[in-house]
Amino acid sequence: MQFKFPDVGEGIHEGTLVNWLVKEGDEVELDQAICEVETDKAIVEIPSPVKGKLIKTHHVEGDVINVGEILAEFETKENTESKESKESSNNQEVKNDNVVGNLVDADNAPKDSSFDFENYTPSMKLSNETIFEKANTKNEVENNKVSNNDNTNYIELNNIKLTTAKRMKESLHSTAQVTQFADVIVDKIIKERNEHKEEAKKRGVKLTYLAFIVKAYIKTLEDMPEFNAKLDLENKRLVLRDHISIAIAVNTENGLLVPVIKDAQNLSIEGIAEQIQILAEEARSGKLDLSQIQGQTATVTNYGSIGSKYSTPVLNSPDLINLGIGSFEEKVYLNKGHVESHTIAPISLTFDHQAIDGAQAVGFLNKLQEHLENLEY
Amino acid sequence: MSEIKVIDAINKALEIGLEKNPDLILLGEDIGKQGGVFRTTSGLQAKFGEERVVDTPLSEQGIMGAAVGLSINGHLPVPELQFDGFIWPGFDQIINHITRFRTRTRGRYTTPMVIRVPFGGGIHALEHHSESMEAIFSHIPGINVVIPSDPYSAKGLLLDCLESKDPVIFLEPKKIYRAIKQEVPDEHFKIDSKKARILREGNDLTIISYGACMYDTKKALPEFLKEYPIDFELIDLVSLSPIDYNTILKSAKKTGRVVIINEENPNCGLASELSATISEKCIKYLKAPVKRVTGFDVIIPLLKTEDHYLPTKTRIIEGLKEVINYK
Known part of the structure; x- marks a missing residue:
């Protein structure tokens, strides 16, 4: 060619x-x-x-x-x-020859295996259902599924679960959550509690470790009020709260409830313990009213009480922080070459990075650790 | 009968037209001595002279303007615009005068003419040489838009258009100018340029295409039918304006499944218009939504990339499968 x-x-x-x-x-x-x-x-x-x-x-x-x-x-x-x-x-x-572009030429191209219309016999038949018939059949199938042949098991969600679902999603959608961790030596707290728990018991109060930790948490929030605040981006400011109210996550049969210890800055450790006891009981017996689950300025999540060591709590909006407490554990440490044993509480702090920088959060955790380890309240 | 290509079919139709009608005048850039950029008018100036096969200056506005004057004065101009992409300087004359004279003068003057335009992509040409703008032409009232898909229809349709009392845009799919050889009668014959051609009658699926895409569709069919040997109906749309809805809607009601294959930019396209009308008029008969297999909403790309813009064999087959497997 x-x-x-x-x-x-x-x-x-x-x-x-x-x-x-x-x-x-x-x-x-x-x-x-x-x-x-x-x-x-x-x-x-x-x-x-x-x-x-x-x-x-x-x-x-x-x-x-x-x-x-x-x-x-x-x-x-x-x-x-x-x-x-x-x-x-x-x-x-x-x-x-004189043509713009490349034209396929029947003379040069390989013989076209063009379709032979005359000798074609169809052997496949298609269904005759129209879109509407299909749609109706489909609906019938769907309906039957629900009424007769439904093998799926369901758990109906109660209002507490639905509220949790909504608030968790809102929280993660509207904030930039980061979590930091620290190991806190709680030897002194254990000693202190052991010394006072019997007295408290006589007054009907169960003196928990949680009360000590919440007290130190409040002290740290007093030291660093920018953590006891909410973010107001619209007006380009942080709104500092004039009180410290700590929400406590409580696990109940019906789901998660987060009642609030109001004006916790005014309470003693035993007072805090008492409040926690009352709120937890009311939560579990379903007696909390709306005012008791609103108005917190920061939150504590005590997953340690049910045996977990590490977690990244989700912010309880509009709080800027949520403190997580893991289960205590005895550990061996080296101190200047000497072997020591200490009881450790692994804690975590989730913060909203929109309002708080990582370095600030580390500052908060360090200060909290200091207060906890040295019983500074 | 002779086995000829689209290019020869057009040449023969013009030759017959020039012989039959002494008022017929061809005009365009390089159409005389050179025989046109694609050689469609080859040999015609030598046979009919420079006054009937006229080499014009390089001015589409001028060509179309001259055609208006010739037409009003009783001639039948057959202007050639070298490429669809070059039509726009002359488009002013089409949209403002050629399509309106009958209405403007309440029927006293008309502007019959056949505007020949090499059309569409697939030849790896330069910018402005490959567009598929049939929807724009078809959108304007007052002018017919006709497109052949093989040598036989090229000759029969052009001869029919040469007798039209209305102006016609005759789109010549350049990709298949030389790609197909077919037995075509040597003598004068006409194919109704306002009617769609049913290339195969069938009951289960309507495939509508035109121009070079009909060639690609036919090439894709054997592979598709091997897997799905169904009773399909194949329709060559032929008249893009006015659309032969008699044929189209009858077929859509019969089969209930329609695939439209063309190479245009799909937005506001002819395939959309067909799909909308079929859905509007035949909704209760449809067994699947109407499927469009088209180009994309981009400027047609150059060279090899162009092959991916045009409906490929794979895309055509996928489109056909989608409709017949609709659940």
Whole structure:
């Protein structure tokens, strides 16, 4: 098959052969670049019009070639079979030359395996249901599923669960929560509690470790009031609270409740313990009213009481922090080469990074740790 | 009968037209001595002379303006615009005059003419050479838009358009100018240019296409039918404006499943128009939503990337499958 120099762009009638990219005898793919030709506009690669063997090149590098001149000859499966018929249609090919772009030519293209309409017999039948019939059938199936064949088990969500779901999502959607951890030595707290728990018991108060920790938490919030605040981005400010009210997460049969110790800054450790006791009882017996679960300025989550060591509590919006307390554990430490054993409380502090930087939060945790370890309240 | 290509079919139709109608005048850039950028008018100036096959200056506005004057004065101009992308300087004449003269003069003057426009992509050409703007032409009242899909229809439709009393935009799918050879009668014959052609009658799926996409659709069919040997109906739309809704809606009601394949930018396109009308008129008969397999809403990309813009065999087959597997 003779390949004539095609029109590579509007108004270009000649080009200079820059170099051959293939040589005589090479097998070439359809559209493979066979040579580069420089025209007024650019250097263009000339693609092979066929898949086959390049049997002859008609020009050498540097030649000026006119559109329509024979550039190369190819041997393809097809033209070895019907060389004669090709040559007889040469007149038609001449007409092809001056064309913008590459037109598929029935004379050069492999014989089209066009679809034989006349001898086609369909053997597959499609369903006759219209969209509406399908939709109705679908609805019936759905309806039947609900009324008759429903094997799925459900747990209906109560209002407490639904409220938790809503508030958790809102919290995570509206804040940038980060959690930091610290290990606190609680030896002194244990000693202190052991000394006072019997007295408290006589007054009907169960003196818990949690009360000590909440007291130290309050002290730290007094030291660093920017943590006892809420974020008011609209007015570009932090709103500092004039009281410290600590919400305590309480696990109940019906779900999570978070009652609030109001004005906790005024309470002693035993007072805090008493409040926690009352609120927890009321939570578990479902006696809390709305005012008792609102108005907190910071939150404590005591997952340690049920045996967990580490957690990242979710913020109880609009609080900026939520303190998590893990279960106590006795550990061996090295102190200047000497082996010591201490009881450790792993604590975590989730904070809203929108309002508080990581360094500030570390400052808060360090101060809290100091207060807890040295019984500074 | 001779086995010829689309390019030859158009050439023959123009030759017959020039012989039959002494008022017929071809005009365009390089159409005379050179025979047109694609060689569609090859040999016609030599046979009919420079006054009937006129090489014009490079001005589409001028070509179309001259056609308006010729037409009003009783001639039948057949202007050639080298590429669909070059039509826009002449579009002013089309939209402001050619489509309006009959209305403007309450029927006293008309502007019959056949505006020949090489159309569509698929030849890896330069910018402005590959657009598929049929929806814009079809949107304007007052002009018919016709497109053949093979050599037989190219000749029969063009000969029919040459007798139209209204102006016609005759889109010539350049990708298949030379790609198909087909037996075509040598003598004068006409195909109704306002009617869609049913290329195969069937009961289960209507496939609508036109122009070069009909060629691609036919190429995709064997692979599809191997997997789904269904009783399909294949319709060549032919007349893009006015659309032959008689044929289209009848077929849609019969099969209940319709796939439209073209290469336009889909937004506000002809496929959308067909889909909307079919949905509006046949909704209760439909067994699946009407599927459009089209180009994309981008400027048609150059060279090889163009192949991914045009409906590929894979996309055509996927579209057909989507409709017949709709649940």
